[in-house]
Amino acid sequence: MKKPSIVILGAGYGGMITATRLTKLLTANEANITLVNKHDYHYQTTWLHEPAAGTLSAERTRMPIKSVLNMNRVKLLQDEVVEIKKEDKKVILKNGEVDYDYLVIGLGSEAETFGIPGVFEHAFSKWTVNGAREVKEHIEYIFAKYNNMEEKNDDMLSFIVAGAGFTGIEFIGELSERMPELCSNYDIPREKVKMYVIEASPSALPGFDPELVEYAMNLLENRGVEFKINCPIKEVQADGVILANGDEVKAGTIVWATGVRGNAVIEKSGFDAMRGRIKVEPELRAPGFEDVFVIGDCALIINEEINRPYPPTAQIAMQMADVCAENIKSLITKQGSLKTFKPDIKGTVASLGGKEAIGVVGSRKLYGTPANFMKKMIDNRYLFLLGGPGLALKRGKSPL
Ligand code: FAD
Ligand code: NAD
Incomplete structure (x- = not known):
């Protein structure tokens, strides 16, 4: 047979x-x-x-x-x-x-673009290995180019993250953590860089534990992130986005994370x-x-x-x-x-860059270093399930 x-x-x-x-x-x-x-x-x-x-x-x-x-x-x-x-x-x-x-x-x-025009043309929306490489290279190119411009356009140094779901929050967590070093390496005055997270719903991370959302927002704001909450994006253009209320936000990098x-x-x-x-x-x-x-x-x-x-x-x-x-x-x-x-569902843990994270595991709320530890353990657990202890040891993240 x-x-x-x-x-x-x-x-x-x-x-x-x-x-x-x-x-x-x-x-x-x-x-x-x-x-x-x-x-x-x-x-x-x-x-x-x-x-x-x-x-x-x-x-x-x-x-x-x-x-x-x-x-x-x-x-x-x-x-x-x-x-x-x-x-x-x-x-x-x-x-x-x-x-x-x-x-x-x-x-x-x-x-998911919800039919919003301009997303594929002007925003980075591919969460793949090459998609990630493209965003990183673009950021470094923009920073290098800025200093070579005769007439400087400071809007180039602004970043927009569309959507304050977990993807948007985790990405801005990493970017905001890296920003001081990036500015220093590329001789960019830190105060010229703007990082916006634009969210359609009345809250970042809609539906997630409000106390942890507040923790994440405070932390990110302290790193220079500006949240625009309750502001659906209705169009993406080459140099920024247009909000449903008609306001424009200019940027040199737009990262799409609306689901x-x-x-x-x-x-x-x-x-x-x-x-x-x-x-x-x-x-x-x-x-x-x-x-x-x-x-x-x-x-x-x-x-x-x-x-x-x-x-x-x-x-x-x-x-x-x-x-x-x-x-x-x-x-x-x-x-x-x-x-x-x-x-x-065992819980949800999200990284915020560096040693910061937030999460709910079972009925426990976690933030800061314990949440970061848990996040790394979750990442490593997958490797363990896929390829046993060998793969987890070889390719896993240090939980500390
Ligand atoms: P994927 O893991 O995306 O795999 C799909 C595969 O199909 C890929 O290898 C792709 O190359 C291949 N493929 C696609 N199209 C084709 C084609 N036409 N022909 C051949 N091959 C193709 N979820 C969590 O639970 N916890 C988290 O912490 C978490 N963090 C996330 C962080 C980010 C930045 C993102 C973007 C998502 C995150 N998610 C998280 C969601 C999670 O990544 C997805 O739910 C998960 O990857 C879905 O698994 P999958 O097997 O369905 O698809
Ligand atoms: P999402 O759907 O969870 O969040 C998208 C966000 O974009 C929402 O808050 C939504 O209100 C907002 N949005 C939608 N349209 C908008 C518009 N026009 N303008 C501005 N904001 C708009 O999507 P995601 O964050 O990409 O996550 C995808 C999936 O992956 C989810 O299931 C998520 O739970 C999962 N994920 C999990 C983790 C984690 O567990 N650490 C991390 C990343 C992603």
């Missing part, structure tokens, strides 16, 4: 954990496993605010896939997914195609989706397609307690991967019943 083919799309948090789990749950005789990814490396999206601001090397956030997965068991296809032909059980790639018996979609997300939507492949492939995310069945399959699992940022699940979607996070992507791998094993071995997915 032909061995079933499992095809995993995307080597992010969801895809990598699914692949490692499947190599342990199934023998080589039971299934072929193929992982399709744009690059031959895996990167930790949750670290990218650091290389974007220049506080960590981009190299630290990525690793060759073959250094982590058992390549005797997983075939890596380095290619770009273009479309999923679900009726034909086939995935169209930029340079070919691949058939599947079981498909796992873990292609992650892309920037995410599921990978465009989802809608292109004709799945029913909300903001590019498929509302999955409890066992993580796409409705109507018993052989298609959807995990991570491409999947939508509702938190029944508040009747709103769970936020797309690495924490949930990894938990989904565990359930997805077990369910594929059950289908292939015809043993056991399918598990339903229930997120187990």
Whole structure:
């Protein structure tokens, strides 16, 4: 009998954990496993605010896939997914195609712009390794260029972060921490640099613990960050943004962090989706397609307690991967019943640059050094889950 083919799309948090789990749950005789990814490396999206601001090397956030997965068991296809032909059980790639018996979609997300004009043309919105490199290089270029200008344009030295969600706050945390050193290295008077965080909602980090939000805002304001709260951006231009109230804010660097939507492949492939995310069945399959699992940022699940979607996070992507791998094993071995997915949210911790962070873990609120310690431990825990103690020791962050 032909061995079933499992095809995993995307080597992010969801895809990598699914692949490692499947190599342990199934023998080589039971299934072929193929992982399709744009690059031959895996990167930790949750670290990218650091290389974007220049506080960590981009190299630290990525690793060759073959250094982590058992390549005797997983075939890596380095290619770009273009479309999923679900009726034909086939995935169209930029340079070919691949058939599947079981498909796992873990292609992650892309920037949500809400149709605001100018975002892709004038703002940095790609939270990828190369996206992070682009932001860092741009910042350093702008600082170098400023001093060579005959007629200086001080607006060039202003930064706008669009959105005070966790991505925006973590990025400005890193940038504001680095700013004194950056100004000193590039001979830029510190008082000429402006850092704005512009948020549409009535609060930064909407919905998060107000005491911790206040802590974060005070800390960032003390580093020179100016918050514009309750100020939706309605247009992005080459030299700044226009707010809904008509005000203009000028800047030489605009970083976009107003949230995410599921990978465009989802809608292109004709799945029913909300903001590019498929509302999955409890066992993580796409409705109507018993052989298609959807995990991570491409999947939508509702938190029944508040009747709103769970936020797309690495924490949930990894938990989904565990359930997805077990369910594929059950289908292939015809043993056991399918598990339903229930997120187990352990908490949320966000870095603020340097040794600062905020977070809620269980019922405990953390800030400052203990929160920073916890954040590093969370980053290292993922490496441990992916590649055991060896990977965590080799590639982890010092928690101190
Ligand atoms: P990803 O990890 O994004 O992986 C998707 C993979 O698919 C990538 O390897 C990509 O290259 C590949 N891919 C995409 N399109 C294609 C294609 N067409 N063809 C082939 N390959 C493709 N969440 C937390 O829980 N905790 C945090 O602290 C946290 N911090 C964050 C910090 C930042 C700066 C950002 C941007 C996000 C953060 N998140 C955090 C959210 C978290 O990163 C995502 O929820 C998580 O990465 C989703 O995992 P995923 O497997 O769905 O997708
Ligand atoms: P988000 O949706 O959490 O936040 C986006 C913010 O942008 C919101 O506060 C929103 O009100 C604001 N916004 C939307 N439109 C706007 C506009 N026109 N003008 C100004 N502000 C606008 O998105 P995110 O911060 O990119 O995070 C994406 C996901 O990744 C979330 O699920 C988040 O929880 C997760 N994440 C987690 C961490 C962590 O746990 N440390 C870090 C980063 C991201």
